[in-house]
Amino acid sequence: MTLDPALILHHVAMHISLSSEERDFFISLLQYKSVNRRQFLLKEGEVCKHSSFVNQGLLRGYTIDTNGFEHVLNFAPPGWWIGDMASLITQKPGVLYVQALEDTKVIQLSKSNQEVLCTRVPKFERFFRILTENSLVSSYRRLTDTVSLTAEERYLNFCRKYPMLVQTLPQKQIASYLGITPEFLSKMKRSLLKKK
């Protein structure tokens, strides 16, 4: 079980350029973790201590409401970060569950190592600012879509935006992401077929 940093280095290189020493220092701060299908990386009530970058596999982030219903907030395929950003930022107990939908390998950077990294290699400040900004942009986007689109429009958007996920994910998970019941998604798909 050894670390393969190729993907995350490629990801970092899209935003900032590193010398080989900086790169090695960065790698030295990372931890490798395997999460089997159905296992959790994080549960409600825990303080989120790491950002997790997905190397292989697939994760989901979701909440459970007071009636016990799950609501998927995001999926994380390879090349994406996941965690409870709110809890990571505030270091207070969070509300998110992060669970593997397949056997998954993640690379983790602890919050304390992130701070060390930013101190020693200040250009990482820029990198993490960009990450936070991207999260913010996509969170806004998700919110405006949720309030202004019908279930059908949200589904069609999802299919266009994440064609891979539509193939691989159980319908149940997609329905939860869209904010509808699996039954209704099933009916919607049938009526979309008839329309064509």
Next chain:
Amino acid sequence: MTLDPALILHHVAMHISLSSEERDFFISLLQYKSVNRRQFLLKEGEVCKHSSFVNQGLLRGYTIDTNGFEHVLNFAPPGWWIGDMASLITQKPGVLYVQALEDTKVIQLSKSNQEVLCTRVPKFERFFRILTENSLVSSYRRLTDTVSLTAEERYLNFCRKYPMLVQTLPQKQIASYLGITPEFLSKMKRSLLKKK
């Protein structure tokens, strides 16, 4: 029409400490702007070039969907920032309208001045990082509330969280923020009264 920086300085002081020179430099980068009731600070399609800090009055940020319906994303009473964060970050045309609900006075910091400020007084990096993080946290919160609570729960939360706004805002605006019609909000309030 002169700038009164007391409120914004108090706000900044909650996160970072400034010397008097730093404070004066900060103030020199700010612009003052008056927005009359119903006037716009920003419209869909424009690139957001400033963060706006509300000194007096009240603003709303909203989108208009493809069917012409408005969806209020946030309100900004005195002491709050408002703008199209996504557009401000990406410097691409945004989707938000920002409109004054009352005669309003804002203090603006342009994105370019923000960069100047962070270069000359690096501790402002921290300040703006905190602002961005706070936006992210509240955007996540808004999203989880939207997907996991009923309209009634969202209304009661809103009343608890923003008792001032419940007093002053037209119901129509509150309904739009909650993601329901004004008619339905009216009926909901009546049924809440009967319950007590």
Next chain:
DNA sequence: CGTCTATTTGAATGTACTCAAAAGCGGTGG
């Protein structure tokens, strides 16, 4: 092969919306 979970289908229900009309409220001009 059998069990467990996911998906589909149908009928009944509920939540929130549309449309229309009436009532309330605030500002403005005569």
Next chain:
DNA sequence: CCACCGCTTTTGAGTACATTCAAATAGACG
């Protein structure tokens, strides 16, 4: 000062979108 106008809020009846519950079917996995 009050009468009128425009906008917001309330109310009601009918409707639509999405849910719940139950049952049948299909898939996945040991």
